[in-house]
Amino acid sequence: MDAVTYHTSSELARLDAGSRPKAGAAYRATLAAHSLAILPRLAFGVSATALLAYAGRPDLAVGLAGAGVVVAALVGRATLRARTDFLVRQDEKNRLIATLTEARDEAMRQAGQAEAAREEARRASLAKSTFLATMSHEIRTPMNGVLGMAQLLQRSDLSGLQRSQVDTLIKSGELLMVILGDILDLSKIDAGQMEIAKSPCDLRALLAEMETFWAPTAAERGLTLAVEVHDAVPPFVALDPRRVRQVLFNLVGNALKFTKEGAVTVTVNLDRATDSLTFAVSDTGVGIDAADLPHLFQKFSQGDASDVRRFAGVGLGLAICRELSALMGGDVAAESELGVGSTFRVRLPLEETAAPAAEDLAAQAITDDEAPALSILCADDNPTNLLVLEQLLGAMGFRIRVANGGREALEAMTTETFDLVLMDIQMPEMTGIDVLQALRAQAGPNRETPLIAVTADAMTLGADRYRDLGFAGLVTKPVQVQSLVSAMMAAVANPDEDGGELAATA
Secondary structure (H helix, E strand, C coil), rough: CCCCCCCHHHHHHHHHHHCCCCHHHHHHHHHHHHHHHHHHHHHHHHHHHHHHCCCCCCHHHHHHHHHEEEEEHHHHHHHHHHHHHHHHHHHHHHHHHHHHHHHHHHHHHHHHHHHHHHHHHHHHHHHHHHHHHHHHHHEEEEEEEHHHHHHHHCCCCCHHHHHHHHHHHHHHHHHHHHHHHHHHHHHHHCCCCCCCEEEEEEEHHHHHHHHHHHHHHHHHHEEEEEEEEECCCCCEECCHHHHHHHHHHHHHHHHCCCCCCEEEEEEEEEEECCEEEEEEEECCCCCCCHHHHHHCCCCCCCCCCHHHHHHHCCCHHHEEEEHHHHHHCCCCEEEEEEEEEEEEEEEEEEHHHHHHHHHHHHHHHHCCCHCCCCCCEEECHHHHHHHHHHHHHHCCCCEEEEEHHHHHHHHHHCCCCCCCCEEEEEEECCCCHHHHHHHCCCCCCCCCCCCCEECCCCCCCCHHHHHCCCCCEEEEEEHHHHHHHHHHHHHHCCCCCCCCCCCCCC
């Protein structure tokens, strides 16, 4: 038999304390239970041995003592094994607890970092939006004076050379505003603020307008510009006319820019199988390398780095087309071959609709000569903006009263009656929104007079938000005459409908 070293309960506890970490109350309770189980057996063995020795049977006493030693050794080994197993399990549990605690602490740390990162991103996004809104306002305000006065010159008696110079001035200013509008639109999309406003759209009229706009550019370059709308396309479809126009203008503008000779063709087809409209813009231009096609719709991207030097543009147009197409439930794709040309296809869901109401068509058809003699209050804190509105609208026969700021406008509306109010939004002391709320809250001759927001801030509030506030229309600066007149006629045609058809210039 192997020699067995026996330890008493107190020795086991002492050895354990010196060689292993404390196992806690559970371990001490288990050790005490094993010790209590051994003591009665030892007491019985000692008592029996003493009695046998006293009775003259030393041989039995020795045997009994030996058996007692063996039993005690076996019990001690079992106790030691139980203690070891318990300590191993306790160590595993402690390691698991430590691992879980560490994982919890790490998860909490990462959650804290993620929350801090989200807050930092929110602040950065807010700072970017504030910066863009401020820059938009600061750029659009002086451009309103530049383009407004240019439009006034355009309506005056000019020589052929002078008219050409003014036309160039206006077109260059509009190009600058297109670039600014693209930057702002991308920022709106990134911030989830882009609005899609569907309305009955006459695609043939929209494309005719686009053809009229780009025809001089095509003729100047010696190119043919053709527009084809298949007979199956319905007369009116529910789309966002402004965004469709923006997408097509970008694509046609690019096609003309990258085509030296040949033609640019715009076609519109109807696919009944998928209930979709397909707008295709094809050109016979320089084409695009196959390696560049996957990156074509990325922001600030052009087909070839050398194109940035050879052709104007900042690489935002196609990114805008992709984002707007997606927001309208469609997509845009391109196919091209170097030296042959390119075709861009925009696919949008088809939603047939009836023609606009007769009064809406009448408002849209108003021309300068047919404009009614309305009494209009123009409120703005910028003298140049007031001068532009006064001269533009005065030349059309409107009766104009100007107010320098919101407070002066509110005072004028308490004593005079107006058919319409053109209200700047960002004014010191009293904003355009403050004026509207004060006007609606008090009795007076203009409590129900429609107000149109005329603002250089194209970022902070969208058309729907202005409608919710109670404005009858929205026109962004620089003011375009046709857009302004259209918004005015829509407002006076629907005086009881707050926020009738909102118009906005790009």
